[in-house]
Amino acid sequence: MSEARGTILVVDDQDDERTIQRAMLTHLGYAVREAADGAAAIAAATADPPDLVVLDVAMPRMDGFAVCRALRADPRTAGIPVLFFTASVVGDMEGPAREAGGQGVLEKPVDPRRVAAEVGRILGG
Numbered sequence: 271m272s273e274a275r276g277t278i279l280v281v282d283d284q285d286d287e288r289t290i291q292r293a294m295l296t297h298l299g300y301a302v303r304e305a306a307d308g309a310a311a312i313a314a315a316t317a318d319p320p321d322l323v324v325l326d327v328a329m330p331r332m333d334g335f336a337v338c339r340a341l342r343a344d345p346r347t348a349g350i351p352v353l354f355f356t357a358s359v360v361g362d363m364e365g366p367a368r369e370a371g372g373q374g375v376l377e378k379p380v381d382p383r384r385v386a387a388e389v390g391r392i393l394g395g
Contacts, residue, residue, distance in 0.1 A: 356376075
């Protein structure tokens with residue numbers, strides 16, 4: 271088995287969304303870890319920083335923007351790029367996503383080609 275191209279932490283409160291994203295990213299050659307909420311995402315990123323966080327915007331208790339701001343505020347995770355996924359209109363989310371510290375926003379349902387292009391752009395591959 272070949273070595274992974276990098277590690278991506280997928281954060282979504284919906285099991286089926288994490289499954290879809292894991293399948294796409296694994297197919298692209300990335301190692302994938304998962305978190306089902308914001309607190310778990312911050313703990314996972316702090317304990318073992320991934321190369322990229324793929325983050326749902328709409329989650330209970332702590333939305334994706336709050337998670338991203340928390341990652342940016344911690345020196346151990348401040349440099350980890352974040353790619354947001356949203357069920358909302360992407361244009362409406364781009365400003366808040368960038369203000370929170372994200373590198374991009376993709377709309378659900380996800381288009382595998384767009385995911386491949388954005389992840390490649392962010393991770394340089």
